[in-house]
Amino acid sequence: xxxxxxxxxxxxxxxxxxxxPITIQVxxxxxxxxITAELKASVVMAIAVMxxxxxxxxxxxxxxxxxxxxxxxxxxxxxxATLVIVVDQVLKAFAYPLSKTxxxxxxxxxxxxxxxxxxEAFALGNGLWRSFLDGIGNSLGYGIIxxxxxxxxxxxxxxxxxxxxxxxxxIEKTGLYSFGYExxxxxxxxxAALIVVGIIxxxxxSRNPALIEEN
Amino acid sequence: xxxxxxxxxxxxxxxxxxxxxFLGMCxxxxxxxxxxxxxxxxxxxxxVLAVTVPLNWLLDRYLLQEGALSWLGPEYADYNLSFxxxxxxxxxxxxxxxxxxxxxxxxSPSLYNSLGIFLxxxxxxxxxxxxxxxxxxxxxxxxxxxxxxGLSSGIGWFLAILAIAAIREKIRYSNVPAPLRGLGITFxxxxxxxxxxxxxxxxxxxxxxxxxDAQETVQIEAPKEEKIETPTKEVTENNSEIDExxxxxxxxx
Numbered sequence: 485x486x487x488x489x490x491x492x493x494x495x496x497x498x499x500x501x502x503x504x505p506i507t508i509q510v511x512x513x514x515x516x517x518x519i520t521a522e523l524k525a526s527v528v529m530a531i532a533v534m535x536x537x538x539x540x541x542x543x544x545x546x547x548x549x550x551x552x553x554x555x556x557x558x559x560x561x562x563x564x565a566t567l568v569i570v571v572d573q574v575l576k577a578f579a580y581p582l583s584k585t586x587x588x589x590x591x592x593x594x595x596x597x598x599x600x601x602x603x604e605a606f607a608l609g610n611g612l613w614r615s616f617l618d619g620i621g622n623s624l625g626y627g628i629i630x631x632x633x634x635x636x637x638x639x640x641x642x643x644x645x646x647x648x649x650x651x652x653x654x655i656e657k658t659g660l661y662s663f664g665y666e667x668x669x670x671x672x673x674x675x676a677a678l679i680v681v682g683i684i685x686x687x688x689x690s691r692n693p694a695l696i697e698e699n
Numbered sequence: 700x701x702x703x704x705x706x707x708x709x710x711x712x713x714x715x716x717x718x719x720x721f722l723g724m725c726x727x728x729x730x731x732x733x734x735x736x737x738x739x740x741x742x743x744x745x746x747v748l749a750v751t752v753p754l755n756w757l758l759d760r761y762l763l764q765e766g767a768l769s770w771l772g773p774e775y776a777d778y779n780l781s782f783x784x785x786x787x788x789x790x791x792x793x794x795x796x797x798x799x800x801x802x803x804x805x806x807s808p809s810l811y812n813s814l815g816i817f818l819x820x821x822x823x824x825x826x827x828x829x830x831x832x833x834x835x836x837x838x839x840x841x842x843x844x845x846x847x848x849g850l851s852s853g854i855g856w857f858l859a860i861l862a863i864a865a866i867r868e869k870i871r872y873s874n875v876p877a878p879l880r881g882l883g884i885t886f887x888x889x890x891x892x893x894x895x896x897x898x899x900x901x902x903x904x905x906x907x908x909x910x911x912d913a914q915e916t917v918q919i920e921a922p923k924e925e926k927i928e929t930p931t932k933e934v935t936e937n938n939s940e941i942d943e944x945x946x947x948x949x950x951x952x
Contacts, residue, residue, distance in 0.1 A: 507882070510725060510728050510729055510882060511725060512725070513721070513724035513725055513728065514721045514722050514723070514724045514725070514825040514829075515825075517721040517724065518720060518721045557793065557819060558790075558793050561789050561790075561793055562786065562789075562790075565785045565786040565789050566786065568785055569782060569783075569785055569786065572782070572785070573782060588829060588832040588833060588836055591784075591785050591828065591832050592722070592825045592828060592829055592832070594785055594789055594828060595789075595824060595825040595827070595828045595829075596825070597725040597820075597825075600820070673894075673897065674719065674720075674721060674893060675718070675889075675890040675891070675892075675893030675894045675897070676890065677721075677890075678721075678886050678887065678889050678890030678893060679886070679887055679890040679891075681886050682879070682883050682884070682886035682887035682890065683887075685878075685879070685882055685883040685886060686876070686878050686879050686883050687878075688878075689877075689878035689879070689883065690878040693877075693878070696877050696878055696880060696881075697880055697881035697882065
């Protein structure tokens with residue numbers, strides 16, 4: 485990364501693992517769980533959050549010296565809501581079936597804690613470029629977890645990835661299914677997402693014991 | 700009346716905010732370490748949901764929906780402002796949360812201090828906005844039903860956070876694998892509770908299916924009497940056909 489100084493590069497790298505928004509900061513869980521039954525929805529959601537967080541961080545950072553601290557939450561909400569309306573309308577125009585799958589969860593990007601959390605914790609105190617990098621880094625960290633969860637849920641739950649059959653045809657019993665493999669319908673139901681995220685946390689903390697918390 | 704009762708139990712148990720649609724997870728995970736604070740936040744969520752959902756229902760009905768502006772005059776009937784719903788809903792919510800914050804600070808400073816940052820964060824609790832958005836997308840019919848929906852989803856959220864807080868207080872005494880402690884085990888417990896709550900789905904559909912089965916059996920039994928006559932006809936017809944065939948067969952012979 486010759487383009488970025490080491491300090492700036494850390495803004496992107498940290499949220500990917502040791503300061504991940506979902507598994508460490510506990511932000512933005514709702515959408516991570518609800519829409520990850522399909523990999524495609526997870527990827528689109530991650531991109532939408534990246535757009536909103538990256539741009540929103542820049543806007544808030546640009547206005548940080550003129551926002552009165554008492555009404556900052558409302559100002560932040562207005563900025564996010566505007567950006568989310570853009571995302572929602574674009575999705576409705578170009579990917580209508582997908583926007584039906586995501587349903588209210590696009591709207592819920594507004595209340596996604598990652599957005600407010602990063603505005604409060606970073607953009608209000610830092611310059612434009614650094615805020616932008618922070619936004620991109622955090623939404624990447626969020627996206628990685630979403631893609632991992634979506635990958636396992638779609639692969640084990642319906643035997644497809646991005647809608648393409650991977651293990652063969654479950655009805656005509658081709659490929660892996662001819663050996664008696666069955667799709668695990670449990671992975672499709674929403675509570676499975678919680679358990680998958682729980683396991684991701686388990687793996688991550690076993691690899692880095694510094695992250696282990698008290699009960 | 701029946702639809703009110705159905706909506707009430709449906710939104711508490713079957714469509715529970717936390718276990719069925721995963722709304723409000725951030726504060727659910729972060730404030731559920733002690734029962735006392737969990738109860739305080741839960742009560743605040745019930746109040747804010749019960750107020751904002753009906754208010755947003757009014758906004759949706761008379762301002763945002765397609766054709767909602769027709770009360771202004773027939774020339775406004777074509778307007779569809781529903782793309783503005785995010786921004787208007789969140790404005791209502793932020794205002795109400797500010798109000799709750801002032802009231803709680805005035806009457807219960809200790810609760811105000813224990814909730815800390817999470818009181819203003821109710822404004823960005825997905826459960827609150829999610830309540831209004833689901834109200835919009837499920838097209839709830841009347842003001843009364845909207846109020847009912849807000850109140851009962853709030854109660855559902857309250858129950859969920861109360862249950863997990865009680866479990867987390869006890870889990871301190873058990874030997875959880877070190878990397879799972881805290882967040883990890885909370886996720887997995889919530890998942891298990893979610894699976895448990897899915898069984899409440901049988902509360903409504905199970906009853907309906909039984910009723911449909913009963914109706915079907917009645918319908919099946921009723922035409923039986925008529926059917927007794929029809930097979931005999933068919934048999935005779937068949938016989939005649941067979942006879943004819945035999946005849947033709949014989950003729951060929």
